[in-house]
Amino acid sequence: MLNQKMELELNKQINAEYWSAYFYLSMSAYLDKEGLQGCASWMRVQYQEEISHALKFFDYVINRGGEVKLQPIDAVPHEWNGIINVFEETLKHERKVTSLINNLMDVAIEEKDHAAKSFLQWYVDEQVEEESTVQTIIDQLKMVEGKGMGLFTIDKELGQRVFVDSTQV
Template sequence: MFSKKMEEAFNAQINAEFYSEYLYLAMKSHFEELHLNGFANWFGVQVQEEHAHGMGMYDYVHERGGKINLAAIEKPELKGDDTVAIFEQVLEHEQLVTSKINGLVDVAEAEHDRAALSFLDWYIKEQVEEEANVRQLLATLKLIGEDKKALLMLDRELAARTFVAPVIG
């Protein structure tokens, strides 16, 4: 049985995943305006990943017989316009998403919903990977500093990133 508490918690997380998609779309646009197409590509892949994460939860709620309640998505705001500040915001955001996923796990544990716990295990592992990837990029950006040539080399490297649809669950 899919409890009302689980349904509400999943709906809140679906909104958070789609907010992440929207935030990364704003960041993609920022880098497109700077003509840093590799960074824009990196964020484009993030947009696709966040959409897939939200839809994975959306499908799960339906599979469990729950009801989807879509709420308004908050307008994203960039906390800075330099590359390091943006990636610091990304790391902060991914840490927030991790805490929200952990909160969803807490609800599943309280509701004794083993199916939800099993499903959410993938998301927990994904968040570890997301945070690690952003930390690595942030460390690289801090090493680069003001070196424009190094920034352009990283931009070229990020242009090679492609979206691979996740197998969730």
């Protein structure tokens, strides 16, 4: 059984994961408008990944006998300042999510909820990968100054990404 504090914090994180999904979906629309179909498709996969993160929390709250209380999702931006800015904002956002996950872990430790600690470890590890993937893309985009043939190639490559539900493995 989840205690009240843990239940509240997990519910907040469900909302944060949906907000992330919404954020990336909005980026996908922007990138499509900019003519970067590959990047747009990458962001759409990123959206799917965030939905899977939200659902993993959702299932967990239910499995622990807690109550899921879905809240409204705040509006997201819909304009950015070019491709490098999009990925820089992605990295900034992922770093924020990492701190949210770390705070959740702190609560689990304070509340001596060992099951939640074990569950949250998956997200701690996932965030390391998220940040590193996005950093690599930023480095590559900067190498080609976010334009020309280099950008064309990166866009093609990012378009290859397919959604794999890592919460299920």
